Amino acid sequence: MQTTSRILAMAVTVVLCLSHAGPAAANARVRAARGRAEGELKRLIRAQGLAYPPREIFLRAFKKEKTLELWARSDQAKGFTLITSYAICAASGSLGPKRRSGDRQVPEGFYTIDRFNPHSGFHLSLRIDYPNAADRILGRQGSLGSDIFIHGS
Secondary structure: OEOOHHHHHHHHHHHHHHOOOHHHHHOHHHHHHHHHHHHHHHHHHHHOOOOOOOOEEEEEEEOOOOEEEEEEEOOOOOOOEEEEEEEOOOOOOOOOOOOOOOOOOOOOOOOOEEEEEOOOOOOOEEEEOOOOHHHHHHOOOOOOOOOEEEEOO
16 A cells, blocks of 8 residues: 555646646646656556556545555456555545535545646645535535545645
C-alpha cells in the first residue's frame, strides 16, 4: 500500500495522461507533480502487463478501511486490473452518505472527475461530479452541496 501523500500525485498524473489538461498542463505545480509521479506510475502499470498510458482508470475508495485503489484498463484488456492501493489518512465525516450541504460527509457512489484544479490551496485537486442523479433523489432537495474535491498535500 502506498502512502497517502502519493494518492493525489498518482491520480493527477493519470488524469493528465488520459485527458487534454489544456493550460493546466503548463502550470509549474502540475509539471512538478507529474515529474515526481509519472515514472513510478508507468512502472506500476507495466508491471501488471498493461500498456501505458492506460485507456481508462477507476478509483475505488473504501471509507471504513480508509483505502483508495487505482485500477486501470488498456485497449487489449477486457476488464480492469488493480494497479495499487493507497492509505487514506484523513477524511471528514463518518460512515454514511452525503445528504446535504455542510454535513462534512464524503459522498458515497459512482462519480466522474470533472475538473482539475492546479491552483488548489491543497497543492492540486480533482473535483468529482457530486451531486449525481442518485444524490439528487436521496439528498436534501435544494441543499445538496457541491464542489467536492479529492485533494492532498
